[in-house]
Amino acid sequence: MKKFFETLSNIWKIDELKGRIIVTLGLLLVYRFGAQVVLPGIDSTQLGALASSTDSGILGILNAFTGGALSNASVFALGIMPYISASIVVQLMGIAIPYLQKLQKEGESGRKTINQITRWLTIGICVVQAPAYLYSLGALGVPESAFVFGKGLDFIIPSVIILVAGTIFAMWLGEKITDKGIGNGISLLIMVGIIATMPQSFVQEFISRTANNNGGLMFMLIEVIIWFIVILLCVLLVMATRQIPVQYARRTASGGYEKNIMGSRQYIPLKLNASG
Known part of the structure; x- marks a missing residue:
């Protein structure tokens, strides 16, 4: 343990490493701040039903990846997932399309071209997902009164532009973290989004386990121990x-x-x- 704290103290003695850590933390804070900014034209006090609808199932997973931005009707509601989807599509297309195969063999210049194609494809995916998300808000429990200016084109078009810009900005943050910070920026954005919902999840789990005096606290303790063991095994597997x-x-x-x-x-x- 002493060696661990010595390592942490030595980190701040290296100027370049200290600068990268500060840049990484700063950009992650910007991303988390954006996840709390609600889309213009939506009353944030009436989004309780949306949070309940995105609390479980596939929407719960998507909400966890976005750090709660999906349930907040945030400017980052689409998160970084369109970029992940575009990257997967481009990788799969590289198997079948000769042009992409050629780019993959061209080294750094080819990689830059592929990244540019991925960015444009990300915008295309966002243009499809953003209207679908906006029109689904009503089905997810958001009342009509929550839309201050109604749900006409004067709300849909600006909101689509904002959602697309939010994803592009999140993508830019991830790339900047990769270049100027520490680690893979996209992975860090996803990780921060998941971690952001963990305290609330722990509180809900604790309340549900301790509501009845049937040994729920012991079961929760066992869950926490198993959770730490899984994390330890994952770290060992990655570092092995x-x-x-x-x-x-x-x-x-x-x-x-x-x-x-x-x-x-x-x-x-x-x-x-x-x-x-």
């Missing part, structure tokens, strides 16, 4: 490496080589989970 031995012949003073068995042995660290 397999050492591939490499044998080098040792040079003698006369310039020749001795047998390999006399040489120095080194290892190539190969990640056990290459995708992690």
Whole structure:
């Protein structure tokens, strides 16, 4: 534990690393702030039914990925998921389309072109998803009185533009975190969104478990222990490496080589989970 705290203290002694951490935290705070900004023309005090509708099921998962922005009718309601979808589509299209296959083999220039294609495809996905989200608000329990200016085109068109711009801005934040911060920016945005809903989930779980005196508190303690074990195993899996031995012949003073068995042995660290 002492070594852990020493490592944390040493981080702030490295100016470049300290700057990257500050940039990362700052951009993540901007993303979390945007997730709380409600779309213009919607009364935020009447979104209780929307929060209940997006509390479970597939909508609950999407809401967790967006950090609650979906249930807040936020400017970041679509989150970063359109960009993830576009990236998956481009990767799959790279198998069947020769042009994309050629770009994948062109190195850095090809990667930049693929990233540009992914961005444009992200905008296309947002243009489809944004109106669908806005029109589904009523079905998700948002009353008509919550729409201050009604649900006409004078509300739909600006809201679609804002939602598309919100996703593009979130995508830009992720890329900036990757370039100027620490880690993969898109993954960090998703992680922060999930973590943001954890305190509320823990409180709800605690209340539901302790409502009846039937050993619910003990079950919750077991759940927390299992949760920590799963996290520990995931970390070990991501960090695990397999050492591939490499044998080098040792040079003698006369310039020749001795047998390999006399040489120095080194290892190539190969990640056990290459995708992690």
